[in-house]
Every structure is written in structure tokens, then in C-alpha cells.
Amino acid sequence: MVQGEVRLIDLRGVCCPTNFVKAKLALEMAGSGDILRFYLDQGEPEQNVTRSLEAEGHHVLESRKVESYCILTIEKV
Secondary structure (H helix, E strand, C coil): CCCCCEEEEECCCCCCCHHHHHHHHHHHHCCCCCEEEEEEECCHHHHHHHHHHHHCCCEEEEEEEECCEEEEEEECC
């Protein structure tokens, strides 16, 4: 990824826990300090992925609801 680029990963419609696994794989391919933006379904997917990524030590930069989904922006540590 180019420095300053935000990578977008659309996980809308992906069931738990598969959405967390896909988010984790995307983060594994990113470098420390990279910013990734995830589109997640509201409710359980949003809550579980956010909580799990925070537990792994990543920084949540933004979590906001837009229409029928959530935008979660993470900085990889």
C-alpha cells in the first residue's frame, strides 16, 4: 500500500465470524501504521469485528453508521 492510502474492504453481507477472519487477513497483509476502512453490517458484525480488532491491539480511528451499514476505520499496529 502507498503511504497515506486508505484501503477499503467491503464486508457487508459476510456472516460472523467470517467477517472477522477476512478483516484479520487484510490487516496481516498491511504494514504497521497502515489505515484500513471496513464496511460492515450494523449490529453484531460491527460490534464483534470492532471488539476483536481492538483486543488484538489495533487502533479504532472511526466507527460510524451510514444508512444500513457501518464504516470502521482501523490503524494497524
